[in-house]
Amino acid sequence: DVKVTQSSRYLVKRTGEKVFLECVQDMDHENMFWYRQDPGLGLRLIYFSYDVKMKEKGDIPEGYSVSREKKERFSLILESASTNQTSMYLCASSPGRGQYFGPGTRLTVT
Amino acid sequence: AQSVTQPDIHITVSEGASLELRCNYSYGATPYLFWYVQSPGQGLQLLLKYFSGDTLVQGIKGFEAEFKRSQSSFNLRKPSVHWSDAAEYFCAVGRTPRSRDSGYALNFGKGTSLLVTP
Numbered sequence: 001d002v003k004v005t006q007s008s009r010y011l012v013k014r015t016g017e018k019v020f021l022e023c024v025q026d027m028d029h030e031n032m033f034w035y036r037q038d039p040g041l042g043l044r045l046i047y048f049s050y051d052v053k054m055k056e057k058g059d060i061p062e063g064y065s066v067s068r069e070k071k072e073r074f075s076l077i078l079e080s081a082s083t084n085q086t087s088m089y090l091c092a093s094s095p096g097r098g099q100y101f102g103p104g105t106r107l108t109v110t
Numbered sequence: 111a112q113s114v115t116q117p118d119i120h121i122t123v124s125e126g127a128s129l130e131l132r133c134n135y136s137y138g139a140t141p142y143l144f145w146y147v148q149s150p151g152q153g154l155q156l157l158l159k160y161f162s163g164d165t166l167v168q169g170i171k172g173f174e175a176e177f178k179r180s181q182s183s184f185n186l187r188k189p190s191v192h193w194s195d196a197a198e199y200f201c202a203v204g205r206t207p208r209s210r211d212s213g214y215a216l217n218f219g220k221g222t223s224l225l226v227t228p
Contacts, residue, residue, distance in 0.1 A: 004153075033215060042220035043200065101146075
């Protein structure tokens with residue numbers, strides 16, 4: 001069975017903190033993705049990676065960076081968290097077409 | 111750029127009634143299309159996908175979708191809704207990769223929230 005896990009279901013951080021969100025997949029997929037989900041806006045692509053150490057910006061990369069040192073792990077980094085980054089963050093992995101999602105991390109920045 | 115529109119933000123259906131959720135896409139070539147479901151507080155689960163071939167696609171949980179090129183639509187249907195189907199439903203289209211090695215990211219619609227009444 002396909003499995004994508006995210007390190008935390010809920011996270012509360014303070015403004016200005018550096019925040020790491022971790023995602024791990026056990027399916028040997030090449031592609032991994034980070035989205036944020038906000039009410040009324042749907043899912044928006046932040047970054048994705050199609051191979052180890054390879055990454056591409058999505059539609060809203062400002063304020064975020066990513067790291068993919070190993071094939072199974074894709075990290076999203078908020079360099080200096082701000083209140084407008086309070087959101088649900090969803091990680092996905094894909095062998096090519098079609099994506100499998102993790103349970104999400106609800107991040108609150110105060 | 112590829113995009114999808116879900117015209118209905120909320121839909122209410124009685125348990126046992128049929129369901130149709132609308133999705134319209136914008137793309138010149140044959141798109142890769144998907145439907146996902148999200149239960150409250152959960153991640154997204156893939157219901158079904160269309161890449162090519164038979165335009166009627168069967169998915170999990172009794173759902174099906176029909177690709178209609180002439181109408182640029184990929185509507186999701188279920189003949190008899192169960193209370194456990196109450197959730198948010200997202201239609202998505204695959205983006206054209208930026209390079210040969212780049213994977214297929216998705217563009218999502220804004221979702222349709224389904225409420226099932228007794």
